[in-house]
Amino acid sequence: MARRKTNPDFLTGIPELLLLQLLSRTPMHGYAVVQAISASTAGELKFGEGSIYPILHRLEGEGKLTTKCGEHNGRQRVVYRTTKKGLKQLAESHSTWQRITNAVTTVFEAPNNGLRESHG
Template identity: 50%
Template structure:
């Protein structure tokens, strides 16, 4: 199997959904989250700190995450967790994701009449 050098280009919105999901399970700091994404996706997806931190900052600005400083030895880490508003966004994102993946799977199987689960 050929090694993958980057994530597929159609993953818009996926890092945000994964970040919200993982932080809904437990608070984490940025680098810990980078590792958790890789682990949670069975090493299929890998988002570096350069893409994760801007998402964390945006989600915090949108009040979907809260952040607090935590001293670890001589260092300070910013630990993030999902807010109630973030949990609502996560549920909406999961619903949309499932609807879209059902539709794509149906089309890939040669479906002609449209999947029943793709009603709006």
């Protein structure tokens, strides 16, 4: 049985950031969100239903997403959209994310910068 590729552990919090960003651009339902994450990251990031739906429900509970139920091809569909509160959270998370990536990049690009060798 083929082992599924899993995302690294340090990606905690990333799905939430991506969801808020993608849903701020256009309202989507769960399946479209899963596909959109994969498509917009060129397949590098893939989150399953077990990750996406709990986050969607939590964000909805926190008022960061709003939902609209409708019918599509005879099926009930729940479409999510980012609210003002969600946009505020997105701005904060994005700013934090940029600071972290910049910091990590700095470490990798200049490994000896500011470090003293330890003797002993």
